[in-house]
Amino acid sequence: MTDYSQSSTWTSFLKSMSSFSGDLSSLSAPPFILSPMSLSEFPQYWGCHQGLFLNIARINKENYHKLYPHAKTVDEARMLAVIKWFFATLHGQYSSRSEKGGFEKKPLNPFLGELFVGKWENEKLGDTTMLTEQVSHHPPINAYCLNNEKQDITLQGYSQIKSSFSKTLRLNVKQFGHSIIETSGGSFLVTVPALHLEGLLVASPHVELEDKSYIQSSSGLICVLEYSGKGYFSGQKNTVKAKVYSSMKSLKENATPLYVISGQWSGVTTIVAGNATGTNASKPTIFSDVSKIKVDPLVVKPVEDQHPLESRKAWYDVAKAIELGDMKLISQTKSKLENAQRQLRKEEKENKTHWKTRWFEKVDYNGAAKKNDPEDGNPIDGTYLSLVGMAGLSIKNVASGTKTGEKEDRLNKTADHWRFRKDLWEKDDEVIV
Numbered sequence: 001m002t003d004y005s006q007s008s009t010w011t012s013f014l015k016s017m018s019s020f021s022g023d024l025s026s027l028s029a030p031p032f033i034l035s036p037m038s039l040s041e042f043p044q045y046w047g048c049h050q051g052l053f054l055n056i057a058r059i060n061k062e063n064y065h066k067l068y069p070h071a072k073t074v075d076e077a078r079m080l081a082v083i084k085w086f087f088a089t090l091h092g093q094y095s096s097r098s099e100k101g102g103f104e105k106k107p108l109n110p111f112l113g114e115l116f117v118g119k120w121e122n123e124k125l126g127d128t129t130m131l132t133e134q135v136s137h138h139p140p141i142n143a144y145c146l147n148n149e150k151q152d153i154t155l156q157g158y159s160q161i162k163s164s165f166s167k168t169l170r171l172n173v174k175q176f177g178h179s180i181i182e183t184s185g186g187s188f189l190v191t192v193p194a195l196h197l198e199g200l201l202v203a204s205p206h207v208e209l210e211d212k213s214y215i216q217s218s219s220g221l222i223c224v225l226e227y228s229g230k231g232y233f234s235g236q237k238n239t240v241k242a243k244v245y246s247s248m249k250s251l252k253e254n255a256t257p258l259y260v261i262s263g264q265w266s267g268v269t270t271i272v273a274g275n276a277t278g279t280n281a282s283k284p285t286i287f288s289d290v291s292k293i294k295v296d297p298l299v300v301k302p303v304e305d306q307h308p309l310e311s312r313k314a315w316y317d318v319a320k321a322i323e324l325g326d327m328k329l330i331s332q333t334k335s336k337l338e339n340a341q342r343q344l345r346k347e348e349k350e351n352k353t354h355w356k357t358r359w360f361e362k363v364d365y366n367g368a369a370k371k372n373d374p375e376d377g378n379p380i381d382g383t384y385l386s387l388v389g390m391a392g393l394s395i396k397n398v399a400s401g402t403k404t405g406e407k408e409d410r411l412n413k414t415a416d417h418w419r420f421r422k423d424l425w426e427k428d429d430e431v432i433v
């Protein structure tokens with residue numbers, strides 16, 4: 001692995017971080033730290049372990065005991081299946097790139113309206129399609145939807161971050177947004193954890209997750225996941241402790257969790273049935289080993305068959321320049337794309353119009369909790385409201401996993417969340433998967 005920490009470009013880059021304004025794209029990073037992958041491709045990590053993803057929908061009363069011997073009910077089995085899938089997505093989202101390339105790189109910052117579509121093909125279980133759209137550029141927000149018709153499972157959500165540097169040049173990242181999984185057997189709200197990047201000083205950035213995230217099931221079961229890196233519980237990196245409770249009420253009463261799953265979200269975790277006591281207190285058994293789960297390749301059309309708004313077509317020249325490591329060509333090709341974007345914004349301003357999103361719409365949940373009557377022309381989807389209510393989480397535009405009543409929840413006014421409009425996708429005859 002090349003050591004870039006002494007390179008002049010990196011040391012001057014570190015200096016530029018000291019005047020960081022909060023907008024990551026404002027920092028012109030040296031070529032070796034740039035990734036040719038756009039952030040609009042990241043939602044693929046929600047689905048790149050298709051077996052685990054589809055299992056969430058395939059568990060039923062007949063097969064759950066075989067799949068999850070610990071589970072006493074099919075709902076417990078479904079929750080354990082979601083946790084196993086979630087650990088695999090954490091590995092994909094946060095550590096797979098460093099494992100492959102040696103360290104985290106800076107992804108391309110999607111332009112407004114950037115689209116990314118792909119699918120996982122599966123003869124037996126049916127194809128899963130994935131659509132993502134950059135629904136906002138200031139601030140950057142990416143919305144996504146994964147759907148497998150045959151297994152009747154849909155995952156939709158959106159992702160937004162706010163970042164800041166600590167005095168020790170650690171990049172702290174707060175995540176906004178969430179994912180909602182809907183299947184015929186139940187639905188789940190999945191919040192996303194805060195993270196930070198260590199190793200910037202030595203030009204070898206790695207992601208470490210922190211604080212808590214939640215998985216709330218429509219069955220009432222809730223899982224609280226606590227993250228830490230070196231120096232916490234076991235001093236190991238990527239440490240997680242997940243506790244499953246029968247409800248938020250039992251969590252608040254500090255009842256014994258039904259299950260405690262702990263270890264490394266990027267590696268091996270073990271499970272203990274929390275309420276087993278005495279001689280039959282279950283010994284920890286292996287729950288999952290993420291490093292052994294194969295990643296299913298996403299099928300993406302060749303660039304020549306893509307719509308101009310599709311990510312790999314739009315960024316083609318920039319990605320090539322990054323792969324060449326040619327700084328001059330990178331800034332030439334990047335400014336060509338950025339100038340075209342600026343021109344679009346200018347025309348919109350002159351014509352008093354604005355960019356219309358394609359497959360996702362912003363839904364205002366303020367007041368929805370009260371006015372969610374079916375008579376209303378636009379009944380708000382009850383799924384999100386009931387899940388977020390069960391979990392006691394804020395519906396406001398605050399960091400993912402903020403509880404109702406916390407300071408951020410009280411101070412924040414807006415409650416806008418991006419939602420997939422299936423009808424708009426089905427009407428779209430320009431972009432194909």
Ligand SMILES: CCC(=O)OC[C@H](C)CC[C@H]1O[C@H]2C[C@H]3[C@@H]4CC=C5C[C@@H](O)CC[C@]5(C)[C@H]4CC[C@]3(C)[C@H]2[C@@H]1C
Nearest residue numbers: 024027029033042093094104105106107159173197205
């Ligand atoms: C800011 C200075 C700079 O550019 O330093 C370059 C360094 C590579 C560190 C900054 C970049 O690190 C990247 C890691 C990215 C996150 C990785 C995974 C996810 C999960 C996904 O579901 C949503 C997006 C998110 C949070 C990525 C957001 C952007 C991050 C932090 C990149 C940083 C620019």
